[in-house]
Amino acid sequence: MTQGRIPVWTWLAPISGWALLAISLTARHPLLTTLQGAALIACVLAAVHHAEIVAHHVGEPLGTLLLALAVTAIEVALIASLMLTEGEAAATLARDTVFASIMIILNGMVGLSLLVAALRHGEQSFGLYGVNATLAALAAITVITLVLPNTTTSVGGPSYSTSQLSFVAVVALLVYGVFVLVQAVRHRDYFLPLAASGQEAEERPDPPPSRTSAAVGGALMLASLGAVILLAKALSPVVETAVDSVQAPKAVVGVVIAALVLLPESLAALAAARANKIQTSLNLALGSAMASIGLTIPVVAAISIATGHPLVLGLDHKGTTFLLLSLIVATLSLGTGRTIALQGVVHLIIFGVYLFTTFVP
Numbered sequence: 001m002t003q004g005r006i007p008v009w010t011w012l013a014p015i016s017g018w019a020l021l022a023i024s025l026t027a028r029h030p031l032l033t034t035l036q037g038a039a040l041i042a043c044v045l046a047a048v049h050h051a052e053i054v055a056h057h058v059g060e061p062l063g064t065l066l067l068a069l070a071v072t073a074i075e076v077a078l079i080a081s082l083m084l085t086e087g088e089a090a091a092t093l094a095r096d097t098v099f100a101s102i103m104i105i106l107n108g109m110v111g112l113s114l115l116v117a118a119l120r121h122g123e124q125s126f127g128l129y130g131v132n133a134t135l136a137a138l139a140a141i142t143v144i145t146l147v148l149p150n151t152t153t154s155v156g157g158p159s160y161s162t163s164q165l166s167f168v169a170v171v172a173l174l175v176y177g178v179f180v181l182v183q184a185v186r187h188r189d190y191f192l193p194l195a196a197s198g199q200e201a202e203e204r205p206d207p208p209p210s211r212t213s214a215a216v217g218g219a220l221m222l223a224s225l226g227a228v229i230l231l232a233k234a235l236s237p238v239v240e241t242a243v244d245s246v247q248a249p250k251a252v253v254g255v256v257i258a259a260l261v262l263l264p265e266s267l268a269a270l271a272a273a274r275a276n277k278i279q280t281s282l283n284l285a286l287g288s289a290m291a292s293i294g295l296t297i298p299v300v301a302a303i304s305i306a307t308g309h310p311l312v313l314g315l316d317h318k319g320t321t322f323l324l325l326s327l328i329v330a331t332l333s334l335g336t337g338r339t340i341a342l343q344g345v346v347h348l349i350i351f352g353v354y355l356f357t358t359f360v361p
Contacts, residue, residue, distance in 0.1 A: 006213070010049050011220055013042035017227030024234060033238055040231040040260075044074065047224035048264035053217035057208050065184055065287055070221060072291040075101065075261045076299050077229040082236055083303050091310040094300040096254025099146060099319055101292040103354050104258055105285050106326045109266050111347025113273035113281040114333070118341035124278040128337035130190035133182065134286040135334065139327045141175045141290075144168060145297050146323060149314035158314020162305055169301035176294025183287070193279040232260075249361055262288065278339070318361070322354050 017039040024032060051070035079097055083090045117124050145168060154161040160168060183191050209217070243252050265288055272281040297313075304311035315323060329350065333343035 010046045013046035014223040014227045017043045043224045043227045045264050047221050050217040050221035054214050057214035071265045072295050074228050076296050078232045081233045092312045095313050096251045097257050100255040100258035105289040106330050107347045107351035109269050109285045111344045113269050114339045115344030117273040117278050121276045124339045126279045131334050137179050146315050165301045169298040172294050172297045
């Protein structure tokens with residue numbers, strides 16, 4: 001990030017988003033829906049741009065952590081708003097969206113980053129301790145929240161009882177809290193790029209933005225996030241109608257939400273991989289996965305308990321198979337501290353099969 005002027009589009013995007021939301025209160029037109037969709041994408045990109053400015057001001061690894069939190073805030077708020085408005089119809093939305101996020105991150109985002117980095121820069125090296133610790137935490141929290149509900153017997157179906165859901169929500173928040181403490185404070189060096197070596201040269205960092213630029217970026221980030229949440233809520237019926245019109249499974253809605261929310265962070269991870277910053281790319285990807293499940297589950301659990309809305313968390317057999325396969329492959333491919341193109345291809349193949357079987361179950 002440079003300390004130059006803020007790009008015009010990054011502050012026009014939230015202004016346009018809020019203006020279109022105001023217009024939609026009194027007008028209905030197909031063109032308005034199209035403009036809202038464009039504004040939604042622009043606001044997502046603007047939110048992450050401003051989050052990157054603030055992140056660069058505070059430095060690594062706090063920077064990638066902040067970016068992951070900004071993106072997850074969009075996901076959590078969107079799921080929460082849909083749960084409150086749609087009730088029982090959204091019982092599986094949180095599960096589908098979180099699972100889609102995990103699959104997009106572990107296979108799509110990681111796979112593409114590994115492949116692009118290997119093709120451009122050859123064999124890659126990264127800090128093994130931080131990645132392994134994150135994968136261990138991610139494996140535990142995903143299995144507890146998305147697989148274990150299928151085996152409990154307090155209530156019927158792939159759901160937790162109220163007491164179980166409360167306990168699991170606390171566990172998820174605790175694991176994520178410890179992860180943040182380890183990444184940002186206790187073992188911060190585990191998540192920093194490796195020192196220059198014959199394999200990988202550390203790039204000279206850009207000068208951080210000023211405190212004023214960071215403050216303006218933070219304000220614009222909040223404005224963009226607010227517009228994203230409300231625009232996504234306004235457009236959700238359009239997405240569901242489109243899914244129903246092509247007779248696609250309901251799980252596709254979760255995939256669309258996750259893909260939209262993770263698009264800017266995926267682009268940031270890919271850009272880092274292209275710039276020979278594989279450690280930053282992996283921090284973004286795995287940190288996003290941790291934030292997605294570690295923050296989303298406690299929020300939706302609290303909403304479910306407070307409002308009585310049903311919440312289905314347990315995956316079916318196909319989803320469980322994909323989740324366990326992804327965790328195993330990620331552990332193996334990232335378990336040596338070095339990666340080559342083959343590992344990226346394997347992750348992308350798993351992601352492709354997941355997408356195909358989601359649309360063609």
